[in-house]
Amino acid sequence: RNRFEMPSFVATLSGLLALLGIQLYILGPSGSINLPFDSALVRFGQLMIIPTWLSYLLALTPGVMMVLGDFATRRRRNKANLSSMSPSVVLIKSVSLTAALVFAVYYLERGRGVPWMFGAFVLAVAIMDYALTRTKWGRSMFAVGGNAEAARRSGINVRQIRLTAFMLCSALAAMGGVFSAARLAASSIQAGTGDVNLNAIAAAVIGGTSLFGGRGSAWSALLGVLVIGAISSGLTLLNLSSSLRFMITGAVLAIAVIVDSLARRSRASHGRA
Structure with missing residues (x-):
């Protein structure tokens, strides 16, 4: 429930209907808006491709970071006399991940290559992963999702966390809409349906x-x-x-x-x- 004690699904449906009305008003009688093909947004969505060398470099980065992160974690745990994951397990995971990413890049490079739009999407995923796993806000988000009452009793502002969650969902949905318009070079009533x-x-x-x-x-x-x-x-x-x-x-x-x-x-x- 929100600040006005309105059930979340009612707030979502009413907001959706209002935003659909705003969309119809902006699109006008034609029901669609075509974006200029030479605009920066359309070029980003359809024409801009990551260079081949950079694509392979980015594919190798996660595996290397996994090994380096495990090395740093192992040092801290050894100083605290705590056990650590076997190095062979981490190495197998790193090699498997790197092989999968390199193969994916190789497959895409056989065509047009890796679009910058996909790179921006993966970057957004990485930022979200860091925010959820490495910040106080992320830990609070999981705590509220698991048990809101326990989170409230532990001092977490449950209402604020829920508000930021809805705001973040809306922002990411808006980003997805922008990406969709860039890929199709148009925005219409049918966008986001189906x-x-x-x-x-x-x-x-x-x-x-x-x-x-x-x-x-x-x-x-x-x-x-x-x-x-x-x-x-x-x-x-x-x-x-x-x-x-x-x-x-x-x-x-x-x-x-x-x-x-x-x-x-x-x-x-x-x-x-």
Whole structure:
């Protein structure tokens, strides 16, 4: 609930209807606005490609940072006489991640290359991961999602955390809308309709984000995006009808929610919820 004690879903629906009205007013009678093809936004969305050498360098960076981060963590834990993860495990994870990223870059470079828009998206994911895992705000976000009353009793401003969560969701949705307009060189009434909302929810849940709150990560959500994208592309290549694609995607989402619910129940029974 918000400051006016209005249920969140009512506030969301009323806000959505109001914003849809504003959208219709801005788009005018034609229902669409075409962006100039030579504009900076369209060039960023359609023409700007990351140089090949930089693409491979960025693909190698996460694996190297994983090894260096583990080395620094190991030193701190050794000074505190604490056990650490086996170096071989970290090395295997690093090599696997690097191999996957290099292969992805190689595959994309066979075509046009890696767009700067995708690089900006990955950068946003990295910033969100850092904010959620390395800051006081991120820890408070997980605490409120897991148990709002316990978070309030521990001194966390629950209302402020919820407000920032809604603001952040809106800002990221707006960024997605800008990216979509840049990619299509137009904005229309049909933008954001269809299965976009379903796919967004499904990607987060399949990536491990709990609908009950308190669990999830930015990188896991990215993995969910890739899974949903692969499912959608595969079903399209099979030339299946839209009805079947919706049913299959919905079934995958339902299974993911059921698995999350069962896992949460299991953790609760073992005192780990």
